[in-house]
Amino acid sequence: MARRKVGVVGYGHLGQYLVEHLLSSETCELCFVWNRTTSALKGKVDDKYILDDLEMFSQCGADLIVEVAHPVITETYGEKFLHDADYMVGSPTGLAKKELELKLRNATVKHGLYIPAGALWGGEDIKKMADRDTLKAVKLTMSFHPSSFRLLGELDVKNKAVKEKKTVLYDGEVRPLCSLAPSNTNTMAAASLAAHTLGFDKVQGCLIADPELTDYHIIQTEVWGNSHIKDKVFYVCTVRKNPATKGHVTGSATYNSFLSSVYGANGKGPGVHLC
Ligand SMILES: NC(=O)c1ccc[n+]([C@@H]2O[C@H](COP(=O)([O-])OP(=O)(O)OC[C@H]3O[C@@H](n4cnc5c(N)ncnc54)[C@H](O)[C@@H]3O)[C@@H](O)[C@H]2O)c1
Structure with a gap:
């Protein structure tokens, strides 16, 4: 079965952890990594994965895009990401802006908006x-x-x-x-x-x-x-x-929870889903 192509937006603590695990995953394959400063990626991630301009994300053919950078990414790109792929919002605090939540809920026409449980139990x-x-x-x-x-x-x-x-x-x-x-x-x-x-x-x-x-x-x-x-x-x-x-x-168990969320952000169709 083809592996699910995942693009990672942000290369801080969580981004680095996810990239490392995606590179050896049997079910997912890394298709791009973007960071606001490309220099932070050079020498750490193979050049073939580095996306210089996030506007060009659609050329990478991601099935799932994962934001682990800042809530502002969802404001600028959330709707565009959802047009092309499933989108997992690592910084869901941004959705406290009413209009943004509504805009993204309305944009889940073809793909799903996934919210990682993080430290939430139940x-x-x-x-x-x-x-x-x-x-x-x-x-x-x-x-x-x-x-x-x-x-x-x-x-x-x-x-x-x-x-x-x-x-x-x-x-x-x-x-x-x-x-x-x-x-x-x-x-x-x-x-x-x-x-x-x-x-x-x-x-x-x-x-x-x-x-x-x-x-x-x-x-x-x-x-x-x-x-x-x-x-x-x-x-x-x-x-x-x-x-x-x-x-x-971020507590230690939250990193593992996040990785499981990336694997779980799949197959639920349009709409907003926890993963
Ligand atoms: N859902 C959860 O439970 C949960 C848990 C931990 C972290 N988070 C969120 O995930 C995100 C990443 O966490 P982290 O621990 O990796 O943080 P981090 O500070 O280690 O890394 C953040 C990365 O995003 C980049 N960044 C910061 N501000 C930016 C901006 N305005 N535009 C574009 N890029 C920007 C930084 O350069 C860095 O590479 C944060 O927003 C954090 O709040 C969510």
Whole structure:
């Protein structure tokens, strides 16, 4: 069987990890790698894979394009990618922009828009509940060491002031949080897309800076749903304790999860899918 041709957009931590694994994959084959500075690719990736100009992506004949660079890629190229191929958005925080989410949902005519689960546990279950309209509420509480945050504005000021005491930096709707903490909220964005009946405006996100959390990222996912028994509410709570190096944004298990998502981003047809 022909291997699935995958193009990778971005050659940072995740991009390098994916490229290395795709080069030895039996089911997928690398068809291009693009990075905003080509010099970062020279000598590391065979020249035949290097795409200098992302506008020329369609010449590479990718079946799947994977973004692991920055949310801005989806704004500029998401719709164009979906015209030619399946598209996996590694930085789904960008979809917190309402018009962009709508534009991409509408662009999934021939191909699928795939959202990697990343650190989200139970995303498919959340989506099933949304599909059946039984979802009442979803809340993600993410705790990191202060040095693992990449924040903007007021949140950054608040985080920099954390010295010894565990501090809640934000507790509220996911939508405004995504633009203030784009690197730390991809899991919340994935949950908001899975919980499509609630979306970015109703899914709740809480960010906690914990100076004692030197070795782990902790992600708690809470889901509330309707039940068929009067006055009884369905409730699930999972806690994911992911080993992480102090100061790193991405925990170790998330790299493996991402690679599995690339392999799983296949065959679901048009529409938005978790993978
Ligand atoms: N979905 C998830 O759970 C999850 C998990 C980890 C990382 N991510 C996201 O994936 C992306 C890559 O993560 P990473 O750890 O490899 O980051 P990284 O910083 O190591 O690499 C990012 C790469 O993208 C490039 N880049 C940065 N800004 C850019 C821009 N404006 N335009 C084009 N290229 C740009 C950089 O040059 C670099 O090569 C980030 O957006 C990150 O938030 C998502």
